[in-house]
Amino acid sequence: MKIYEEWVESLSQVGIHPISDDTVAKILAIVYVYGGSMELVFNMKMAIDISYSIKRAKMIGGEVPDVSIANEVKRYIKDIEDFLKNAKSVKSDSPFAVEHPQWVKDFMEERYNIKKMWI
Structure with missing residues (x-):
């Protein structure tokens, strides 16, 4: 993962x-909704992408966020949250096993x- 991290940093x-930008918006929306999930915490590639996405969207410190990315993040968040309001449970031992948007x-x-998402 060090090579990937250096590649992302060098290009940026x-x-x-x-x-x-669309992928950045998807990453940030997923982090917003599923932020406490173990899938996000222990995936090194995603951690690198999250770090880059926060910087790219200017959502760090006192910067003014990139409006177009922020609007896309809001749209994706709304899509996920609307879907989860009516999500059906998946057959599992976990109470956190629910259906998620296909995208x-x-x-x-x-x-x-990551083949299974838990919330």
Whole structure:
């Protein structure tokens, strides 16, 4: 993961966005909604992406957030929260096993190899 972290840092230092704004918005929305999940805490690639996303969206310190990214984050958060309001439980021993939006499941599996999400 050190190479990935250095790659992200190097590109961002020269003004190249290694992660698209849409992906940044998805990452930040997922972190907002699922923030306490172990999947997010122990996934090193996601930790690197979260750190970059916060900087890219200017959601750190006293900076004025990037409006277009912030609006996309809000849209994704609303989509997830609206879905979870009516989410059905999945057959499991865990009370946190619920259905999630398809785009969240696909995104987490494709980007981070996370196949199950718990909230």
